[in-house]
Amino acid sequence: MRLFLKGLGKRELATSFMLILFIILFILPFITIGLKSVSVGWRWPALLPNGLSLDAWRSIMKDPKLIESLVTTFKVAFLVVLLNILLAIPAARALSHYTFKGKSIIEGLLLSPILIPGILLAMGLQFTMIQFGIADKMIGVVFVHLIPTLPYAIRVMRAGYERMGSSLYEQASVLGAGLFTRFFTIALPLLLPSIRSLMLLTFVISLGQYALTAIIGGGTVITLPMLYYPYFSSSNDAVIAGFSILFALLPLLFIGFVEVMMRLVIRAVNRV
Amino acid sequence: MQNLSFHLEEGEHFTVVGPSGCGKSTLLRCLAGLENLDEGDIYLREKSIVRLKPENRSVVLMFQDSLLFPHLTVLENVTYGLKRKKVSKTERMSQAERMLKKVKLFKWKDAFPHELSGGQKQRVSLARALVLKPDLLLLDEPFSSLDATLRESLRGEVKDLLREEGITSLFITHDRDEAIEMGDRLAVMLEGRFIQIGLPYDVVTNPSSMESAKIIGEGLALEEGFIPLSKLKAIPVQDKPSNQDFTFVSGKVSAVTVKNNIECYRISWEQGSVLVMSDGRLVAGQEVLLSAKREEMKKYSHKKDQWGLAQ
Numbered sequence: 001m002r003l004f005l006k007g008l009g010k011r012e013l014a015t016s017f018m019l020i021l022f023i024i025l026f027i028l029p030f031i032t033i034g035l036k037s038v039s040v041g042w043r044w045p046a047l048l049p050n051g052l053s054l055d056a057w058r059s060i061m062k063d064p065k066l067i068e069s070l071v072t073t074f075k076v077a078f079l080v081v082l083l084n085i086l087l088a089i090p091a092a093r094a095l096s097h098y099t100f101k102g103k104s105i106i107e108g109l110l111l112s113p114i115l116i117p118g119i120l121l122a123m124g125l126q127f128t129m130i131q132f133g134i135a136d137k138m139i140g141v142v143f144v145h146l147i148p149t150l151p152y153a154i155r156v157m158r159a160g161y162e163r164m165g166s167s168l169y170e171q172a173s174v175l176g177a178g179l180f181t182r183f184f185t186i187a188l189p190l191l192l193p194s195i196r197s198l199m200l201l202t203f204v205i206s207l208g209q210y211a212l213t214a215i216i217g218g219g220t221v222i223t224l225p226m227l228y229y230p231y232f233s234s235s236n237d238a239v240i241a242g243f244s245i246l247f248a249l250l251p252l253l254f255i256g257f258v259e260v261m262m263r264l265v266i267r268a269v270n271r272v
Numbered sequence: 273m274q275n276l277s278f279h280l281e282e283g284e285h286f287t288v289v290g291p292s293g294c295g296k297s298t299l300l301r302c303l304a305g306l307e308n309l310d311e312g313d314i315y316l317r318e319k320s321i322v323r324l325k326p327e328n329r330s331v332v333l334m335f336q337d338s339l340l341f342p343h344l345t346v347l348e349n350v351t352y353g354l355k356r357k358k359v360s361k362t363e364r365m366s367q368a369e370r371m372l373k374k375v376k377l378f379k380w381k382d383a384f385p386h387e388l389s390g391g392q393k394q395r396v397s398l399a400r401a402l403v404l405k406p407d408l409l410l411l412d413e414p415f416s417s418l419d420a421t422l423r424e425s426l427r428g429e430v431k432d433l434l435r436e437e438g439i440t441s442l443f444i445t446h447d448r449d450e451a452i453e454m455g456d457r458l459a460v461m462l463e464g465r466f467i468q469i470g471l472p473y474d475v476v477t478n479p480s481s482m483e484s485a486k487i488i489g490e491g492l493a494l495e496e497g498f499i500p501l502s503k504l505k506a507i508p509v510q511d512k513p514s515n516q517d518f519t520f521v522s523g524k525v526s527a528v529t530v531k532n533n534i535e536c537y538r539i540s541w542e543q544g545s546v547l548v549m550s551d552g553r554l555v556a557g558q559e560v561l562l563s564a565k566r567e568e569m570k571k572y573s574h575k576k577d578q579w580g581l582a583q
Contacts, residue, residue, distance in 0.1 A: 171339040173326040174304050175400070176356035185352075189343045 030248070036241035056238030060246070065222055073207065073223040073250070076138060080145045080206040081199050084153040087146075088198060089191075092157030097166045114151045121147050122215045129216060136218035144216040145209055149202040156201065160194025161187075184272050188265070196258055203254050207247070224250070273298055273464040276312075280408070280440055285431070287455030287472070288444045289488055295464040296444040300410045303442070304333040316407050327356070330407040334414050338393035340385035346372070346396050347381040353404045371399040374433060391422045398430060402437055409434070409441040415450065427453055448488055452476055460484045481572050492521060492546060492562060496569065503568035506537050506548045506560045519569060521562045525554050 036042060037056050039049030060066065094100075095107060113121065122144055126135060134140040164187065172182045188195075210225040217226070228243040273295045280286050288296050301307040303314060305326035314322045321329050332353070340349050350368040359367070372378045375395040385393060394414055401409055414430070415423040431454060434441050443454045451458055451472070458472040460479075468475055468484040477500055479485035485493030491500040499519070512520065523541035528550060530536065535550040539562060546562070554560060 167335065167337070167339055168341065170306055170326075171333075171335060172341075172352075174306070174329075174331070174333045175353035175404070176327045177352075178325075178327050181356065186341060 030245075033241045033244050033248075037238055037245055039238055039241075042237075053238075056236065056242045059236075059239055060242045063227065065227055069222045069224045069227045072138065072221060073225075076141055076145065076213075076221075076223060077203050077206045077254075079142045080149055081202050083142065083146060084149055084198060084202045085195065087150060088153035088157045091154050092161050093187075095154070096158050096161040097169075110154055111151045113147045118148050119211050119215070122212045126215055135216055136220045138217075138221050140216045141213050141221045141223075144212045145206045147212065148209065149205045152201055152205070153198045156194050156198045157191070160191045164190045181272065184269055189269055192262055192265070196262060199258050200251065200255065204251050207250060273302070275465060278459065278466065278469065280442065282440055283438050284440055285434060285454060285456045286442045286459065287451045287457070288442065288459045288461050288466075289446065289448065289451035290444075290461030291487060292446055294461045296446075296461055297412055298464075299461075300333055300412050300442070300444060303408070303410055304331050305329050306333070331410065332401045332404055332406040332408075333410040333412065334397055334401045336413045336416055338385075338390075338397040338414075340388075340393055340396055340400075342385050345382050345384055346377065346388070349385070349396055350400045350403055353400065357404070367403050368399075371403045372396075374436075375399045375429075390418050391426055394418065394426065395429075398433065402433065402439060405437070405439070407440065409439050411441060411443045413445050416445075416447075423450070430454075448476075448490070451488065458488070460488050462487065478570060479572065485572070486543065492541075492564075493543065494519075494521070494569070497571045499564045499569050501546065501548070503564045504546065504548055505563050506539050506551075506554060507563055508554065509559050509561055512561055512563075517565055517567070518563050519566050523560050523562050525556050525558045525560055528554070528556055 035049065038052050038054060040051035040053045040055075042049035091110060095103070095110075125144055125147075129135040129140045129143070134143070168186055168190070169182055172186045177185060208225060209223075210229050213221060213223050213226060217223075219226075224243075224247065228240075228247065231240050231243060276299065278286075288299065290296050298307065302309055305321075305324060305328075309322060312322075313320050316330065321331070340346075341352065344352065347365075347368055350371060351364045354364040354367060369378060369381070372381055375398060377392060377395055377399070380388065380392065380396075385396070388396065397414070411430075415426055418426065427450060443450075445451050445454070453472075455472055457469060458475045459466045460468040460475060460483075462483050468480045468488075475484070476488055476490050479489040479493070479498055482493050482495065482498075485491070485498045489498055489500075491498055491502075491504060506523070506525070509522075521541050523539040525537050526540040526545060527538040528535065529538055529547070531547060535552075536547045537550050537554055537560075538545050539548055539560060541562060548562070
């Protein structure tokens with residue numbers, strides 16, 4: 001061991017250390033949760049379960065609301081992501097490229113949902129949504145999910161716009177590009193990394209919303225957290241572990257979808 | 273900018289020189305349509321363009337930083353404007369390749385901007401502007417970020433290319449040598465207005481005012497007049513003649529340097545510094561007198577043309 005360590009340089013040692021840390025922090029919990037979901041009678045301080053069984057997974061798959069909740073979760077998350085893109089991009093551009101009266105106040109307002117507890121805002125919004133007839137409906141849940149997601153979306157896009165600067169836009173305009181052409185040929189390709197981060201971040205935040213969905217959805221909009229969180233009050237750890245894996249797979253699926261979308265966008269942009 | 277009026281002939285190369293912050297870049301941005309005029313008009317080929325958006329003007333601005341699009345190759349950068357004009361793909365490629373050959377970067381056509389040096393980026397930027405054959409090309413200190421040797425070589429290349437292509441251009445700089453070399457006519461700008469316009473040699477050797485002399489004149493700008501550099505001598509203080517026919521200004525040798533392979537003294541005086549030819553007698557740090565015959569001093573002309581512009 002000592003000989004092995006002696007043969008490694010500082011860089012190799014640092015890389016090995018980072019790899020071990022990564023495995024402990026990210027891979028090991030997955031393996032543990034996965035094993036837990038197929039375990040029978042696994043209690044502390046046992047290192048391994050007493051037995052293996054697929055009963056927890058059968059129980060999850062048998063739940064009649066599973067498919068409905070998955071579909072609703074995806075629908076809500078997709079709409080939240082789309083609305084965030086449509087709202088955050090122009091807001092971020094205005095905040096990064098323009099100076100105007102009241103800019104700091106608007107900045108504060110747009111970022112305030114991060115500082116104010118979401119439940120407080122949701123309780124207030126519930127009355128408004130009832131009056132507009134969108135409480136207890138999916139569209140109401142989509143709007144309320146904007147509260148915790150939009151401030152982050154604007155911050156991510158603003159950083160992207162500030163990195164890009166406004167000079168490239170000006171250069172494109174003197175070369176004959178109009179407003180939309182400038183956006184599709186210059187801004188969009190350069191902002192794709194920020195848009196990718198926005199999509200993943202808002203998807204994950206929307207995915208995890210329980211309280212806001214419960215308040216505005218009123219129990220009629222069933223997303224995966226609505227189905228999953230009540231299991232925490234039960235003692236069936238294997239079922240909880242199974243749901244956790246399902247939960248973790250959704251963002252991974254979404255990453256795949258985002259990558260496909262990015263490639264299609266790049267192809268479309270190259271044609272403009 | 274204040275009360276700025278001037279005209280350019282087709283094919284002319286017009287240079288504007290002035291200190292930083294005097295309004296040179298603002299002038300270019302207004303001509304390009306990136307900033308609005310409070311008053312006045314801009315005519316191109318006798319048509320007003322002041323209400324046209326930048327993308328609809330036949331005016332191209334080449335910025336100080338090359339501003340190449342980082343996600344596009346060199347060839348894609350050069351064809352960008354042609355694509356906006358709906359030029360066919362074959363024609364786009366042909367024109368872009370011709371222009372890249374002219375700027376000697378054809379073999380870099382598939383490279384990305386981050387793979388190029390500063391000088392190469394500026395040449396691609398120039399190719400991208402010229403390929404559009406604009407009615408007016410604006411150059412905003414395009415060489416300011418380059419080192420001295422590269423600046424000199426690129427200056428000559430750009431000037432030749434502009435003449436070959438027959439492009440009317442407006443070039444702005446704060447560098448005196450660049451101002452003299454690049455233009456057919458030269459304007460001196462201060463605080464948002466032109467204080468003198470004329471042929472480069474005339475402006476440099478016969479500044480119309482002390483302000484103009486300080487910005488562009490090659491020599492000493494004094495209250496009573498201008499002493500051209502060619503008439504100036506640097507002498508040790510103890511050699512001051514009693515002859516009243518001479519005028520003197522106190523200074524100090526800040527450095528002994530070489531310009532165009534000739535040894536010179538950089539003499540610092542109250543209002544700046546000048547380069548005077550060396551006679552081998554002085555050393556750095558020595559107190560000196562800048563002297564010239566009174567009859568060599570040129571009085572400021574204060575001549576103005578029909579638009580009230582100093583000539």
